[in-house]
Amino acid sequence: MILLSKKHISAIFLALGLTSLSSCAKHIAVNAPLIEANTIAQNLVSTVVAQKPNSPQFGQPIDCTLGKDCFILLYFDRDPGPAAVDFGCGRQTYDGHDGTDFGIPDAKAMAKGVPVIASAAGKVLRVRDGVVDRRLQNDTDKANIQGTECGNGMVIDHGGGWEAQYCHLRQGSVAVKPGAPVAKGTVLGMVGNSGMASFPHVHVTFRYLGKAVDPFVGPDAKLGCNVARQPIWDKPLDYISTGLIRAGFASKPPDMNAIWQGQFAETKLPLNSPALLFWVQSYGVLKGDREQYQLFAPNGETIVNNTNEIKAPSRTWLGYIGKRNSTNSPLTPGVWRAQYRLMRGDRVLAQVKREVELR
Numbered sequence: 001m002i003l004l005s006k007k008h009i010s011a012i013f014l015a016l017g018l019t020s021l022s023s024c025a026k027h028i029a030v031n032a033p034l035i036e037a038n039t040i041a042q043n044l045v046s047t048v049v050a051q052k053p054n055s056p057q058f059g060q061p062i063d064c065t066l067g068k069d070c071f072i073l074l075y076f077d078r079d080p081g082p083a084a085v086d087f088g089c090g091r092q093t094y095d096g097h098d099g100t101d102f103g104i105p106d107a108k109a110m111a112k113g114v115p116v117i118a119s120a121a122g123k124v125l126r127v128r129d130g131v132v133d134r135r136l137q138n139d140t141d142k143a144n145i146q147g148t149e150c151g152n153g154m155v156i157d158h159g160g161g162w163e164a165q166y167c168h169l170r171q172g173s174v175a176v177k178p179g180a181p182v183a184k185g186t187v188l189g190m191v192g193n194s195g196m197a198s199f200p201h202v203h204v205t206f207r208y209l210g211k212a213v214d215p216f217v218g219p220d221a222k223l224g225c226n227v228a229r230q231p232i233w234d235k236p237l238d239y240i241s242t243g244l245i246r247a248g249f250a251s252k253p254p255d256m257n258a259i260w261q262g263q264f265a266e267t268k269l270p271l272n273s274p275a276l277l278f279w280v281q282s283y284g285v286l287k288g289d290r291e292q293y294q295l296f297a298p299n300g301e302t303i304v305n306n307t308n309e310i311k312a313p314s315r316t317w318l319g320y321i322g323k324r325n326s327t328n329s330p331l332t333p334g335v336w337r338a339q340y341r342l343m344r345g346d347r348v349l350a351q352v353k354r355e356v357e358l359r
């Protein structure tokens with residue numbers, strides 16, 4: 001964890017960098033109503049070659065709209081060695097990750113229920129339920145789930161040599177039984193946080209003749225990134241390797257756990273709050289990316305206008321700026337506005353605006 005602090009000036013600026021970790025268990029907490037957030041799709045580097053007439057057509061395994069109420073955080077690792085690279089030559093994967101992770105905003109969304117759905121018709125081979133939903137945070141948590149890394153989930157035979165394994169479903173939500181037929185889109189259960197997972201998501205591994213396949217490139221693609229590819233998805237899924245997860249205001253420095261719980265989403269805060277902080281959680285930031293944070297008082301005055309350069313790549317990133325409430329320089333009542341932009345070179349990769357009322 002990195003802490004950059006400039007507390008001696010009236011506006012405080014702090015950034016927490018969360019280092020990337022090495023297993024599904026160690027996914028960083030992620031959450032995110034993406035409402036109002038503007039994440040720009042990145043250009044794909046590799047060409048899609050025509051699909052074979054008999055190629056499989058798999059749907060996304062989660063009933064949500066990508067970029068709106070869910071997002072892909074981690075892709076398949078295409079590096080054969082100890083390094084890790086996703087198919088777009090980005091870093092949104094880790095060594096040995098053999099599937100795709102579809103994340104949802106936070107524990108509140110998880111409690112409400114986001115369906116995991118069958119990517120294609122098939123027959124249920126195996127299921128597991130009863131594993132508790134707990135966000136993994138350390139090695140003890142990890143040791144406790146040994147043998148149940150997939151958490152609650154199922155393996156489905158999709159025919160023609162294809163299987164898919166769906167992981168980390170919510171405890172008690174598994175809705176199918178071994179031997180049962182499923183149609184494409186059949187609800188299998190709800191997205192959860194069971195097994196080796198540190199944010200609510202469904203991990204899906206596709207296998208062809210027993211071998212894990214990156215769904216974005218297909219079974220015949222060469223190893224590595226930027227290769228000719230034949231996706232097995234039934235429609236193109238955007239590759240967005242850097243984007244916004246969530247943003248909001250807080251009256252004290254936000255911590256990752258609370259953010260994962262869905263806290264710090266207030267639209268009103270008491271005028272006597274000790275500070276007013278504008279925080280942004282993003283993913284896939286790279287060294288040299290620049291973040292601009294701006295905070296405006298109700299009278300339009302610019303209180304903070306900071307640009308910060310990212311010092312190291314991070315799969316998830318939490319940064320914030322703000323103003324302390326002091327007798328010399330009190331917070332004023334009314335609607336405060338904040339704005340964030342994430343830039344790489346000349347390109348704006350993501351931006352978001354937020355408002356909060358102090359009263």
Ligand SMILES: [Zn+2]
Binds near residue numbers: 074203204
């Ligand atoms: Zn995963």
